Amino acid sequence: MPIASNGFIFSKRAPHYQPTFALHKRIALLAEEVGIDYLFWMGKWKGLGGPTHHWEQALEPLTLVSAIAACTHRVKLFATINPLLFHPTVAAKMVATIDDVSNGRFGINIVTGNSLDEYEQMGVLPEDYTNFRYEYAEEWTTAIKALWSQDKVTFKGRFFNLVDCVSAPKPRQKPYPMIVSAGGSDEGLHFGARHSDYAFIGLRASEIAKVRQFAAEEARSVKIVTNLFLLIRDTDAEAEAEFARLRDELDHEALNNLIVSLEGNMRGSRRADYLRAPTVIGFGSGFTVMGSPETIARKLTALIVETGVDALQFSFLDFVQDLAFFRRGVAPMLKDMLRHEGISINLGEERATAA
C-alpha cells in the first residue's frame, strides 16, 4: 500500500500523489472486491528528496491500519513496526487493539530499519546498532509474544526489563497475531525462520531453500512471499514503452539518496549498488512483471508453478486504476491458467464490500 508520497516508483513520470486515508480506504475496499487476501504497509520516517520529493509525506502505518480495519471486513492487514520506536508493552497493546478493531485480521512486519538515518534524526539510534539490531528485535519479539500470551511477564534481557508486567486484553488471534518479516541477511532470515508466519524473500531457489531450511532447524515452517511490481497495459509493447519512459525519467537524486541511506546499515561488502541496474525503477515495489493482461497472467502462473512461492504481493503505479485493470483483465485469466495447473484461487470473484 502506498503509505508514502508517490508510491514505489522513483520517476518524474510516475503519478505524484499524497498518502491519505481516503486513498487507502478506496484501495482497501477495491482489494476486498477483487479478492486480494491481504494488504501490507511499510513504515517510513524520512523522505528521499529529489525533484519528485519522493516519500517526503508518509502516514504512520499502525494508526492508518486501525482506521482501515474499521471499514473493511475480510482482507488481512499487515503494518510495519520497528522495535526501536515502540516499547514492547506499548506495541503489545496497540496490536491487540487493532486485532480487536479488525476482528482478528491484523499482523505486523517486524523490521530492524533499513535506513538508519530515519532513526538518527530522532536521536533514538543506539551506538553500534548495526551489529546488534537482530538481537534487539529478537528480545523485543520474545517479550511481545510473552505479553500477548501470558498473564504476567517477568523478563530480564539486555534491552528490556519487565517485572510482573501485565497486558490485557490479549489479541483475538491465538496464540498471537500474524508476524511477517523481510530480512535478507542470514541474521534476518534466521529471525524470520524463528518468528514469522510469512517471510518476504526474492525468488531465487537458493534463497527459498535457505529460509525453509532455517525454519526446519527451528522445527517450524514459514510461508514464502515475494513482492512484484505489475505494469499492465493493453499490449506488451505499450507496457514496455511505459517502462522505458519511467526509466528515462528516473529521479536519480532520490534514488541516490536511498542508496546512501541503505549503505549506512550494511556490513562488510554488502552494497546497495544493485539499485543502479537498468531494470530498477523503484524500491519496495518488487521485481517488475510487465505486459498485456495475458502476458502478466502467464508470467504469474509460471512463477507460482516454478518457484512454489506461497504468496505474491503486488504493487502498482496507480493503485486504484491498475488494481481495477488487474481485476478486469488479469484475474480471470490467471484463475483459469492456475486451474489448469491444479491450483485454485478466489481471485476475481465478486465479494460483498463493507460500507
Ligand SMILES: Cc1cc2nc3c(=O)[nH]c(=O)nc-3n(C[C@H](O)[C@H](O)[C@H](O)COP(=O)(O)O)c2cc1C
Ligand atoms: C516487502 C518488504 C518490505 C519492507 N519494509 C520495510 C519497512 O517498512 N521498514 C524498514 O526499515 N525495512 C523494511 N524492509 C527491509 C527489511 O526489513 C530488511 O531490513 C532488508 O530486506 C535487509 O535485510 P536485513 O535486515 O536482513 O539486512 C522491507 C523489505 C521488504 C522486502
